Amino acid sequence: MKRKLIGILLCAAMVCGLAGCGKSGETKEGETAGESGAAKKDTIVCGIADNVPGIFNPLVATKTTDQDINKIIYPSLLEITDTGDFQPYLAESYEVSEDNLKMTFHLQKEAKWHDGEPVTAEDVAFTFESIFDGSFTGTSYEKVSSITGAKDKHEGNAEKAEGIKIIDEHTIEFTFDQVYAPAFADIVTRGIIPEHIWGSIPVAEFENQAELFKKPVGCGPYKVDEYVEGQHINMTANEDFFLGRPKTEKFVIKIVSPDSILAEYQNGTIDIVSVRDLTSDDLTTLTDTLGVEVVNFPNNVYRYIGINMRKEVFQDKNLREALIYAINREQIVESILEGKGVTVEAPFLPAGWAKADESKLTVRSYDPEKAKALLKESGYEDRDGDGIAENADGVKLSFTYKIPSDSQITEQVALVVQQSFKEIGVNVELKTFEYQALATEAIFNHDFDFYTLNCQFGLDPDIKSWWHSSSAQDEPGVPSWNFDSFKNEEVDKLIDQANATLDQDERKTAYNDAAAVISEEAPMIFLYVQDNAYAYPEGTEGFSPYTFNVFYNVYNWTVPQK
Amino acid sequence: MWKYLLKRIGISVVILVIVSIVIFVLIRMQPGNPFVGMVSADTDPDYIEKRMEELGYNAPLPEQYVKWLGRTLKLDLGYSLQYKLPVAELILGRMKNTLLLSGTAFVLSSFIAAAAGVYTAYKRKSIFDHVITLISFVMVSVPTFFSALLLIKILSFDLGLLPPSGIVTSGSSYVGLERIKDTLVHMVLPVGILTIVQSASMMRYIRASMSDIFTQDYMRMAKAKGMKAGRLIWVHGFRNAWTAVITLFAMQFPSLLSGAVLTETVFVWPGIGRLNYDAILSQDYPVIMGVTIFMAVIIVGMNLLADVLCAVANPRISVFRKEAGTV
Numbered sequence: 043m044k045r046k047l048i049g050i051l052l053c054a055a056m057v058c059g060l061a062g063c064g065k066s067g068e069t070k071e072g073e074t075a076g077e078s079g080a081a082k083k084d085t086i087v088c089g090i091a092d093n094v095p096g097i098f099n100p101l102v103a104t105k106t107t108d109q110d111i112n113k114i115i116y117p118s119l120l121e122i123t124d125t126g127d128f129q130p131y132l133a134e135s136y137e138v139s140e141d142n143l144k145m146t147f148h149l150q151k152e153a154k155w156h157d158g159e160p161v162t163a164e165d166v167a168f169t170f171e172s173i174f175d176g177s178f179t180g181t182s183y184e185k186v187s188s189i190t191g192a193k194d195k196h197e198g199n200a201e202k203a204e205g206i207k208i209i210d211e212h213t214i215e216f217t218f219d220q221v222y223a224p225a226f227a228d229i230v231t232r233g234i235i236p237e238h239i240w241g242s243i244p245v246a247e248f249e250n251q252a253e254l255f256k257k258p259v260g261c262g263p264y265k266v267d268e269y270v271e272g273q274h275i276n277m278t279a280n281e282d283f284f285l286g287r288p289k290t291e292k293f294v295i296k297i298v299s300p301d302s303i304l305a306e307y308q309n310g311t312i313d314i315v316s317v318r319d320l321t322s323d324d325l326t327t328l329t330d331t332l333g334v335e336v337v338n339f340p341n342n343v344y345r346y347i348g349i350n351m352r353k354e355v356f357q358d359k360n361l362r363e364a365l366i367y368a369i370n371r372e373q374i375v376e377s378i379l380e381g382k383g384v385t386v387e388a389p390f391l392p393a394g395w396a397k398a399d400e401s402k403l404t405v406r407s408y409d410p411e412k413a414k415a416l417l418k419e420s421g422y423e424d425r426d427g428d429g430i431a432e433n434a435d436g437v438k439l440s441f442t443y444k445i446p447s448d449s450q451i452t453e454q455v456a457l458v459v460q461q462s463f464k465e466i467g468v469n470v471e472l473k474t475f476e477y478q479a480l481a482t483e484a485i486f487n488h489d490f491d492f493y494t495l496n497c498q499f500g501l502d503p504d505i506k507s508w509w510h511s512s513s514a515q516d517e518p519g520v521p522s523w524n525f526d527s528f529k530n531e532e533v534d535k536l537i538d539q540a541n542a543t544l545d546q547d548e549r550k551t552a553y554n555d556a557a558a559v560i561s562e563e564a565p566m567i568f569l570y571v572q573d574n575a576y577a578y579p580e581g582t583e584g585f586s587p588y589t590f591n592v593f594y595n596v597y598n599w600t601v602p603q604k
Numbered sequence: 605m606w607k608y609l610l611k612r613i614g615i616s617v618v619i620l621v622i623v624s625i626v627i628f629v630l631i632r633m634q635p636g637n638p639f640v641g642m643v644s645a646d647t648d649p650d651y652i653e654k655r656m657e658e659l660g661y662n663a664p665l666p667e668q669y670v671k672w673l674g675r676t677l678k679l680d681l682g683y684s685l686q687y688k689l690p691v692a693e694l695i696l697g698r699m700k701n702t703l704l705l706s707g708t709a710f711v712l713s714s715f716i717a718a719a720a721g722v723y724t725a726y727k728r729k730s731i732f733d734h735v736i737t738l739i740s741f742v743m744v745s746v747p748t749f750f751s752a753l754l755l756i757k758i759l760s761f762d763l764g765l766l767p768p769s770g771i772v773t774s775g776s777s778y779v780g781l782e783r784i785k786d787t788l789v790h791m792v793l794p795v796g797i798l799t800i801v802q803s804a805s806m807m808r809y810i811r812a813s814m815s816d817i818f819t820q821d822y823m824r825m826a827k828a829k830g831m832k833a834g835r836l837i838w839v840h841g842f843r844n845a846w847t848a849v850i851t852l853f854a855m856q857f858p859s860l861l862s863g864a865v866l867t868e869t870v871f872v873w874p875g876i877g878r879l880n881y882d883a884i885l886s887q888d889y890p891v892i893m894g895v896t897i898f899m900a901v902i903i904v905g906m907n908l909l910a911d912v913l914c915a916v917a918n919p920r921i922s923v924f925r926k927e928a929g930t931v
Binding site: 085095096179250251271272273292296298301302309311485 | 650651652756757769777869882
């Protein structure tokens with residue numbers, strides 16, 4: 043009772059003392075001189091407007107936020123730079139054999155795990171052997187199954203995969219059955235996990251190691267001090283980091299609400315955060331009054347309207363082309379995205395090395411007259427005066443358009459599309475779904491006329507699972523990533539060709555040709571790639587985010603003291 | 605009395621079972637699939653099928669329900685698909701924060717509502733009554749997230765007085781008093797908004813039931829006898845409103861918990877509401893089920909508590925009379 047009373051009194055005293063301590067949260071201690079002479083903060087707070095489930099093992103993490111943080115904790119063999127090239131990271135150098143079937147990586151000799159153990163080739167081998175294991179619960183096996191012996195191990199016929207050979211403590215060699223280009227990006231960017239920690243745990247149980255996740259042992263620039271679910275992750279610099287001690291002592295990931303980003307900056311409780319969804323007004327406030335700079339770069343996602351090619355009416359290329367001509371996509375980017383994005387004509391990211399060659403593409407800019415003419419050519423016109431075109435057999439151009447409820451932009455774009463279609467005599471009824479629910483419809487049930495979703499790219503520009511006929515499925519309930527059931531022999535050939543070589547120029551040519559065929563065929567209405575944007579305080583050094591990786595050089599970041 | 609209590613508990617259990625069936629069916633009938641968000645396009649689609657099968661999501665619904673009920677009765681709510689942690693552990697961890705937020709707001713708003721409700725009823729049609737009634741009307745009508753964002757804008761952005769989100773300063777390593785102080789500063793905005801909204805709605809009920817009482821003959825009688833205002837209001841008046849007030853408070857507590865969902869989301873308060881919000885977005889079925897059933901238990905439990913407290917507070921309620929008769 044006495045204790046309770048004291049507690050109550052203490053609280054009361056605290057409340058009285060509140061008025062004057064509004065800004066108590068600011069980090070004021072520990073000013074150090076930066077390279078440029080100005081004082082730099084000893085803590086960088088990076089905001090994330092999403093939850094972080096805290097699965098800190100790069101093999102079993104599924105959520106993007108977890109994966110981003112895993113990249114800080116667990117370095118991969120190579121890393122990708124702000125120009126999209128690979129550069130040495132945990133591997134200080136590597137060689138690829140003439141026939142592209144052998145890769146040898148030489149690890150950093152002074153690399154150490156956060157607990158002081160040395161990082162060796164054994165750890166790298168262990169990481170991939172775990173993925174091959176038949177009881178592995180993560181999603182990455184298919185990507186690396188071209189390594190020799192991976193299949194034997196996966197099916198339980200071998201103890202170890204033949205294709206992974208430890209040459210010495212710091213050298214490891216991968217051998218492949220066949221050249222499968224997308225495997226390269228996956229192997230070199232896969233976070234390496236320590237065998238001495240995870241080796242004693244059955245692979246099937248990796249995903250249930252809540253205790254280990256909270257105190258992850260990696261060899262990256264920062265180590266996790268404290269993970270508080272739903273709040274923040276506090277990290278401290280790893281003094282023994284193999285590229286030298288990180289420039290800022292502490293790195294904090296803070297979960298924020300997108301609605302209060304301005305207030306967070308005003309209070310100095312945040313340094314770096316994605317501001318992709320902020321309006322122009324808010325961005326102006328940030329840059330003009332809060333001393334914050336904003337960097338824009340293309341996202342790794344394109345937005346599109348899918349057309350169900352399984353349906354007979356959509357076999358008509360004139361109709362598909364007319365639908366594209368009917369929409370003023372430049373206008374959508376200009377007014378709805380406020381200019382922060384670009385239109386696309388083919389399924390490749392404009393920011394990647396495989397970007398479509400514009401001279402080979404069929405560009406269909408806004409032209410409603412041409413759209414009407416094309417419809418007429420196919421026999422569609424408004425015969426009964428209800429504003430909807432139909433053909434002689436009475437087939438009306440009236441469809442359902444399923445859209446996700448993920449953002450206001452989606453809704454606005456859908457309304458513009460509906461209106462544009464109406465002008466050429468095509469009627470669409472909008473139906474809104476939860477994003478995941480719509481994705482399930484598209485993947486499993488194949489039940490739609492039109493729908494809008496994102497197409498998100500990994501590092502490798504491979505489009506096989508979306509555009510190869512072998513990925514298409516027409517039977518309801520059978521999953522497929524080729525949602526629209528696009529089948530084209532030439533495209534199949536070009537995709538296979540691109541995946542069978544590691545030579546980037548050769549791959550690029552094949553992809554450019556595939557892009558040309560796809561854009562000519564008009565199987566999909568490509569909309570736009572929206573920009574991603576990050577805010578950071580003026581005078582920040584080293585921060586250079588790129589389409590595929592924001593945190594890659596976090597050990598170089600410094601933020602100035604205010 | 606014991607018979608009454610047992611009967612009420614029995615009814616509560618039946619209600620909980622029905623509620624759990626409804627929740628289970630509603631959640632599982634929703635389109636979508638928890639694994640779709642977890643895989644990328646270069647994953648073999650059969651992977652999703654395999655995982656669903658492993659976790660028993662393809663079994664018939666009644667079978668799944670019986671299994672789920674069996675585990676739940678053993679207080680095992682399963683594992684979160686996202687966090688890979690026991691759902692019960694997640695809920696308890698978050699519940700502390702929600703209780704800190706909602707509990708504080710509940711205590712504050714109870715006092716404010718009782719004081720304002722009784723006083724406005726006593727001084728009916730005075731300027732004070734009109735102003736308070738108007739304010740409470742506005743606060744009840746305006747959506748919580750709007751008033752919350754407005755408060756953030758004024759107190760946090762324009763004036764820079766209070767932190768806009770979180771429960772402690774991220775990156776800080778405060779301990780002891782410093783930590784308590786830090787938490788209190790972070791509590792001001794979310795607790796404030798919950799308190800205002802809750803006291804606005806509770807106050808209206810209290811005002812209504814007290815107004816009734818003030819027009820009763822025994823009140824006029826007491827007043828005519830020259831009883832002091834304080835004694836008149838609180839002893840003669842308010843006591844008679846107890847049953848209504850207890851029921852109201854017991855009912856308001858769960859609504860405070862659910863009302864905290866919005867507040868927790870806006871202020872990034874790591875409580876149970878935000879946990880449920882995130883779980884719904886990523887279709888983490890075990891967590892949604894766990895949180896919803898947990899809420900149902902609290903609501904039914906508070907109902908039960910209200911009935912019992914009313915019986916204790918008001919001797920006129922029949923159970924007591926019967927018992928008195930038998931003695």
